[in-house]
Amino acid sequence: MLGVVQRIVNDRARAEDIVHDAFIKIWSGAAGFDATRGSARGWMFTVARHLALNSVRNSAREVSMDDDSDSDSHAQTTLEGWQEMGDAFDWRVNPGRVYTCLEQLEPVRRNCIFHAYVDGYSHQQIAQKLGAPLGTVKAWIKRSLASLRECIG
Numbered sequence: 001m002l003g004v005v006q007r008i009v010n011d012r013a014r015a016e017d018i019v020h021d022a023f024i025k026i027w028s029g030a031a032g033f034d035a036t037r038g039s040a041r042g043w044m045f046t047v048a049r050h051l052a053l054n055s056v057r058n059s060a061r062e063v064s065m066d067d068d069s070d071s072d073s074h075a076q077t078t079l080e081g082w083q084e085m086g087d088a089f090d091w092r093v094n095p096g097r098v099y100t101c102l103e104q105l106e107p108v109r110r111n112c113i114f115h116a117y118v119d120g121y122s123h124q125q126i127a128q129k130l131g132a133p134l135g136t137v138k139a140w141i142k143r144s145l146a147s148l149r150e151c152i153g
Contacts, residue, residue, distance in 0.1 A: 001048050008052040008120040018055055022048035053120045101151035109144045112137055 001022065006015035026044050033043055102110055108130065115121040115129065123141065127134040 001045060004045060004118065005048050005052040007118065008049065009056055014055065015052070018051050019048060022051050025051070049120070056120060097152055098148075101148050104151065105144050105147065108132075109140045112140045113144050113148075116141055 002015055002019050005018050005022075006012055009015050009018065022044070026047055029047075033040060037043075102113075105113070112126055112130070115126045116123070121129065123138050124134060126132075126141075127137040130137065
């Protein structure tokens with residue numbers, strides 16, 4: 001749990017505080033857990049992830065942006081690079097139905113899903129990281145989620 005939160009907030013001490021808060025929230029809200037909606041482990045990770053994302057949003061951190069002169073020269077290289085990008089995540093750790101469905105996605109689209117739901121990146125941050133247009137990233141995520149839903153369901 002600490003690893004997931006630390007990836008989202010990029011600060012070990014802050015991540016430890018968030019995990020502590022998550023355990024308190026989990027302990028105090030345990031009576032509200034519904035096993036028919038999913039596993040306890042999944043619920044616990046969701047609580048921690050939401051607290052981490054809220055912490056990032058509330059911290060009002062500024063994301064530095066390249067100025068236009070740097071981004072113009074860099075744009076062509078990055079747009080070509082995302083098409084050839086390999087997997088950035090070792091997502092094969094937990095095999096199963098999700099494994100099979102994720103495997104069917106192109107690596108760049110799978111990475112978008114992981115960046116959004118594991119790292120907690122916004123669509124804009126994913127677009128910057130991949131050097132792809134924002135609209136393209138949004139479309140990839142939307143279509144990938146639809147594919148996963150259809151495959152799993």
